[in-house]
Amino acid sequence: MSDVTRVYLDDAAGAPVLPEVLEALRGLPAANPSSLHAEGRAARAALDRARDMVAEELHADRGDITFTSSGTEAVNLAIFGVARRLPKSAGIVTWAAEHQSVLAAMRRLQADGHGVTIAPVDRFARPALEAINAGTALVSIGLANNEVGTLMPVAEVVARAHAAGALVHVDACAGPRWIAPPLDADLLSLSGHKLGGGAGGALYVRDGVRLEPLLHGGPQEWGRRAGREDVGAATAIAAALKACGRQRPMRSRIAAAQAATLRATLERCGGRITGADERLPNFATATFAGRRGEDMLLALDLAGVAASSGSACASGSLDPSHVLLAMGLSMDEALGSLRLTTGYTTADDDVAKASAVLTSILAPATARA
């Protein structure tokens, strides 16, 4: 990394912590919020403030918000929390291009004998809605696909699910930096690091929806999550959500123009753009048949551009992206994917530099041994 100016185009894997978050964390009380003394009450007040902020951004009540340690935990709490209170015959529906935290929880439920359907998606990662039917009791849908950015038809999914009497969990870990989370979900999960708000997570649970906890112990978080509350993580995600709520329109306009430039570059370099036109504004993704994602990443990295080949959660492995395979791409295409995602501080100069680097690395589109 030395003294080269780096261009960070991996916002979707981890957004830099926002200045508003650093400001909110300054001088935060450090005691245990469950303690009755003044130090504990100060920590409790800070936790309450964070909870109120998240609730306000979601147009919800304080009691609807549970803080978790990550987006994955929020997603798992929503899915396991509802499903483990359902009879095993109840239908549970999600789609094959959802995030690993959703799919792995669903596979666990399947192994436990629950009636889980992992329904197909189209070539843009959009869900087959007919999977939701009269026997469905729980549906989990993303706000947007985290690998290709396609926006999900959340309103239609919610309408269809509610008509069937099913609860809907919206995995809003990817997206709320750029678009507002929906207000009609029964459960909605958030990820701090994708908001520029540190490591925590949060789960909205509509009043009246009962959850089986994942973590058992003390009575923290309305009995939904035992363990000492992390006031810092709660404050960070709250401040980030609030900042994103204010900055979304402006940041999204800038991101849309920057990502369009990057997509044009990817196409010129021989890439096939992935995802629907209705996508998160900061996404520029493509596949390069005949190339390997890791090779492209490492070449970009050496040239000072931080990018991704899909979900960071899976990038430790050399498996092809389950999202791209679910979209019907060939194994060869799925192994040659590139994901560029701009952030709140991406400058037009960064995009110009990245475009030049991409062109020099990818232009001879005949590559691969």
Added chain:
Amino acid sequence: MSDVTRVYLDDAAGAPVLPEVLEALRGLPAANPSSLHAEGRAARAALDRARDMVAEELHADRGDITFTSSGTEAVNLAIFGVARRLPKSAGIVTWAAEHQSVLAAMRRLQADGHGVTIAPVDRFARPALEAINAGTALVSIGLANNEVGTLMPVAEVVARAHAAGALVHVDACAGPRWIAPPLDADLLSLSGHKLGGGAGGALYVRDGVRLEPLLHGGPQEWGRRAGREDVGAATAIAAALKACGRQRPMRSRIAAAQAATLRATLERCGGRITGADERLPNFATATFAGRRGEDMLLALDLAGVAASSGSACASGSLDPSHVLLAMGLSMDEALGSLRLTTGYTTADDDVAKASAVLTSILAPATARA
């Protein structure tokens, strides 16, 4: 809190973050450790360093350490992780004065049909060892009781459990500030905030012991815990554990003298000391029949002394301490408990001030309406 100098005697509910931890957190890489680019690799390296530090303190290998979001999560992962891979007929043993995170997990397992025994303790909170027998497959024992400080006979429990072929989880959330964690546990859980190391947790899992994860999703933490790794929390608990490892002998000597002074004061005020003589060195606990713990806490708080009436995790509720009831105390005694715990920065002057305050508040030992 204003400008009064406060005396904080609630170390067991939350230890102030150590300067070594703040130092270790300075300039920590912020990217996603699962990302392949330079920013991600820097975060991965920091996470590896933290894991190596914890492993070194526990005389273990890097692969034995899983970071969690809290002590409760570490305890839950150990207990559920092992138990859910056992046949339901297998014996699982713990004791009635263990921490809520242990007991609540055990009750959940009981409800699921597992063969759980919650065995009795004596009046010092010490476990009845005969609960471990030939059918036992898993035992969970604390390093020390977190409400009265009694040291548990961990070596005897481990020996008896291993002779029966059972795995042993040692809940070392309370204690490692002051005494070294044992080296012969099969699983050992740690809590960051009790070490002066922020909000995270960690679980040691002996090589060869397989766990069913609680959180499902990406392949992080050797597949034992999905979700983006929290490099900050991992670094904090690692730095705290290392600092505690170095400072334990010196701090324990100081704490033992200070806590003895506080216990003498509590006795002079009419309190009955709780816990065994073999206790964590910083513990001064007593019950005051005829008084209410909350009333004493609030009076102390107003006079500038932060104390506790038992486990902070339960203090939101007005229920009597399950620990004291398990020790055979009457309901009246259990409701009148006081826990004073000194910390690394407690000064002799703090103890003197607290003793004076205690005397003025508690001395007229005839209280209560």
